[in-house]
Amino acid sequence: MGNPQMLAFYITVSCIAFVISKIIISILLYKRWKRKHLVYEDDFSGGKMVMFRSPIMQSLKSDAFLKKTLKLSNKDIIGSGGYGTVYKLTVSDSTAFAVKRLNRGTAERDRGFERELEAMGDIKHRNIVTLHGYYTAPHYNLLIYELMPNGSLDTFLHGKGMNKKFLDWPSRYKIALGAARGISYLHHDCIPHIIHRDIKSSNILLDQNMEARVSDFGLATLMEPDKTHVSTFVAGTFGYLAPEYFDTGRATAKGDVYSFGVVLLELLTGKKPTDEAFIEEGTRLVTWVKTVVEQKREDHVLDSNLECCTVDENEINSVFNIALICLEPEPSKRPSMAEVVKMLEQIKITKFI
Numbered sequence: 001m002g003n004p005q006m007l008a009f010y011i012t013v014s015c016i017a018f019v020i021s022k023i024i025i026s027i028l029l030y031k032r033w034k035r036k037h038l039v040y041e042d043d044f045s046g047g048k049m050v051m052f053r054s055p056i057m058q059s060l061k062s063d064a065f066l067k068k069t070l071k072l073s074n075k076d077i078i079g080s081g082g083y084g085t086v087y088k089l090t091v092s093d094s095t096a097f098a099v100k101r102l103n104r105g106t107a108e109r110d111r112g113f114e115r116e117l118e119a120m121g122d123i124k125h126r127n128i129v130t131l132h133g134y135y136t137a138p139h140y141n142l143l144i145y146e147l148m149p150n151g152s153l154d155t156f157l158h159g160k161g162m163n164k165k166f167l168d169w170p171s172r173y174k175i176a177l178g179a180a181r182g183i184s185y186l187h188h189d190c191i192p193h194i195i196h197r198d199i200k201s202s203n204i205l206l207d208q209n210m211e212a213r214v215s216d217f218g219l220a221t222l223m224e225p226d227k228t229h230v231s232t233f234v235a236g237t238f239g240y241l242a243p244e245y246f247d248t249g250r251a252t253a254k255g256d257v258y259s260f261g262v263v264l265l266e267l268l269t270g271k272k273p274t275d276e277a278f279i280e281e282g283t284r285l286v287t288w289v290k291t292v293v294e295q296k297r298e299d300h301v302l303d304s305n306l307e308c309c310t311v312d313e314n315e316i317n318s319v320f321n322i323a324l325i326c327l328e329p330e331p332s333k334r335p336s337m338a339e340v341v342k343m344l345e346q347i348k349i350t351k352f353i
Ligand SMILES: Nc1ncnc2c1ncn2[C@@H]1O[C@H](COP(=O)(O)OP(=O)(O)OP(=O)(O)O)[C@@H](O)[C@H]1O
Pocket: 078, 079, 080, 081, 082, 083, 084, 085, 086, 098, 100, 129, 145, 146, 147, 148, 149, 151, 152, 154, 155, 198, 202, 203, 205, 215, 216, 237
């Protein structure tokens, strides 16, 4: 064989080897994916249910579980928010889930949507609400989460009537530290790093041990109308948004730190950031607290519900100071979430030295 023929031969062999290796990699990836997932396609509804394998999901029968999920109705509603309605799905006396029905959804977005959900399903941390699976149909989507029996921090602090429950200071401190750990995990330990974009008390849920679990991460990105304009979409909730967000429209980790600072103020003051009294006075929770602190009247901002029991003043002052540095107007002056966790942990450590 002459040189040109040899060259053609080598190119052909390389091409074939390349294609075969690609096919093998795809098969291996698919097998790995199958090992981690249970998929159930429903011809009747035209939808697909994907459940991430875990002991709890493997114990369920996919078709029966799907039927129950599709039968959820108004009587099962446990809450609703900007992205949709949340239902309680009871499978047995000991097993229940929270199912979030997302109002929007188009077939064209399905691939990207599913990729985001896969990434969300991989995140496992004791301070983050686990996503167990999802269901996609042509015009709506369902996200299947772990059920948090104690609801949200927002309901505990600001619920009306019977819903409002007392939270003593040790519980508030534990919730602050747990939530900080959850957000820090998203910021620093997930690859790629995740910015939550909507940290607020209604997205901090409480498990059976009153341990904080961060929820709704990834939803701001998931529900964005156009992925190419990440920076111009207003995600987040007024009262919690960092000041720079209004100028730049860019969601950053330091923006999450600011929102977490607002949550700390809620825990300390028991007040809602969007309290009507603040709006009437043309101020905000953050501005009000800063003014009171400048006047050295900190005792006036503490939640009056905490007056009934003994609280450790040093601990409260330290948490106040952490809140204030999280709320620095200049993002670079705010700590990272990892530093916030350290500072919160330090409060207890120094107490016992
Ligand atoms: N996994 C869950 N377990 C138990 N209750 C939940 C769960 N997820 C949500 N909820 C309840 O449903 C309510 C609504 O939740 P949802 O996340 O839809 O809205 P939100 O956080 O109040 O507002 P937004 O959609 O603007 O973030 C929550 O306040 C909470 O009480």
